[in-house]
Amino acid sequence: MKSQITIHGSRVHDVGFRLNLLHYAKKLRFINFEAINDVNENEELVIVYVEGDDAIINLFIQNIQTIKPESAIVQDISIQPYTGHILPLASFSQDLQMEQMAKSVPILVEMRDLQIKSINMQERSFALQETAIHKQDEMLTEILGSS
Structure with missing residues (x-):
């Protein structure tokens, strides 16, 4: 079933949600799986496409709240049948x-x-410190030399 x-x-974007979903999908041995970020008005969405046994998909859905990143804020999870193409899990992972x-x-460039x-x-x-130390040395030499 798809x-x-x-x-x-x-808050479901930029918190590592899709990475967590991917790891769990691997654990459940899904062959076809992908997850994309989307936006609907002011609401963030993660849309997951998955193909597998109904019981395993239901287990996946039941555990979304458990595997979500700590900083994620989920209001609702909906499911519907899907008939389109789903990427192989390995392709989505890449x-x-x-x-x-x-x-x-x-970020790395910055x-x-x-x-x-x-x-x-x-x-x-360091250059200013070297100049200051050199001036101090000159002053000490001058002071000690005049005594």
């Missing part, structure tokens, strides 16, 4: 991995840029 499961909530990597690249700025500030600070 099913479309829609998870409705005020797609999700690429999507997550694409999200992380700008972190690198901030680190470069921090290093440059430290280098300037």
Whole structure:
């Protein structure tokens, strides 16, 4: 049986929900599985397409609240039959991995840029400290030399 499961909530995106669903789908040995983020007005949705035995799909649905990320807020879960194509789980897994990597690249670039700025500030600070120490040495030499 193929099913479309829609998870409705005020916070179901960008919390790792689809990754948790994927791990659970692997555990239940689904062959065809995919989950996409969508929006309906002000509501966030995770739409899951799954193919498998009815009892296993029902077990999957029953455990969505249990496997959801801690910061996720789910208001409702609906299910309906589905007749369209569903990606193989392995393909969805690769797609999700690429999507997550694409999200992380700008963050990593920003972190690198901030680190470069921090290093440059430290280098300037060290240069100022070296200048101050050199001036202190000159003053001490002058003071001690005049005594």
